[in-house]
Amino acid sequence: MKKVxxxxxFALLSVSASAExxxxxxxxxxxxxxxxxxxxxxxxxxxxxxAEMQKHMASMPPERRRQMEQAMGGQSMGGSPNTHRICISxxxxxxxxxxxxxxxxxxxxxxTRSGNKLSFEMNCPGVVGKGExxxxxxxxxxxxxxxxxxxxxKHTMQTESRMSFLGSDCKGIKPADQLVREMQGxxxx
Numbered sequence: 001m002k003k004v005x006x007x008x009x010f011a012l013l014s015v016s017a018s019a020e021x022x023x024x025x026x027x028x029x030x031x032x033x034x035x036x037x038x039x040x041x042x043x044x045x046x047x048x049x050x051a052e053m054q055k056h057m058a059s060m061p062p063e064r065r066r067q068m069e070q071a072m073g074g075q076s077m078g079g080s081p082n083t084h085r086i087c088i089s090x091x092x093x094x095x096x097x098x099x100x101x102x103x104x105x106x107x108x109x110x111x112t113r114s115g116n117k118l119s120f121e122m123n124c125p126g127v128v129g130k131g132e133x134x135x136x137x138x139x140x141x142x143x144x145x146x147x148x149x150x151x152x153x154k155h156t157m158q159t160e161s162r163m164s165f166l167g168s169d170c171k172g173i174k175p176a177d178q179l180v181r182e183m184q185g186x187x188x189x
Contacts, residue, residue, distance in 0.1 A: 091177060
């Protein structure tokens with residue numbers, strides 16, 4: 001089930017990260033407002049897991065904590081429950097696709113725009129879904145319905161998130177497209 005959550009979070013991050021070509025490069029905060037897996041609301045559970053991870057990292061020696069944060073692309077485990085920050089590179093901001101492009105294995109199968117609303121469908125290895133993003137200035141609200149397939153079987157997931165622009169300085173957090181390339185490089189080895 002942990003793999004399902006990780007895959008789904010990645011899918012959500014991917015959709016939110018470049019939903020509108022006018023998305024500005026820089027630091028963004030994503031708040032997971034709703035996450036339902038196989039009919040079970042996981043929002044509170046995910047917040048508790050994040051709080052436990054924050055507690056664990058706070059008890060680490062400073063050097064070990066820095067190593068963990070570097071492995072997470074400069075991401076700190078501080079902050080509100082069910083939130084994390086990502087860095088959007090200029091290349092990501094310029095994309096006209098709702099899915100983060102690390103390689104060609106995951107392309108949107110359909111996108112439709114109407115004003116500030118982007119509807120999309122995706123068919124990636126292990127994740128099939130559809131959703132929509134509403135762009136309102138420096139805020140992007142995304143809703144998705146997905147089916148995630150992993151070693152334990154198929155799982156349905158519904159998510160709602162809000163992404164807010166914090167500024168052009170990423171404060172040491174690696175751009176999300178760079179993190180994806182690094183993750184893909186590690187899995188190919």
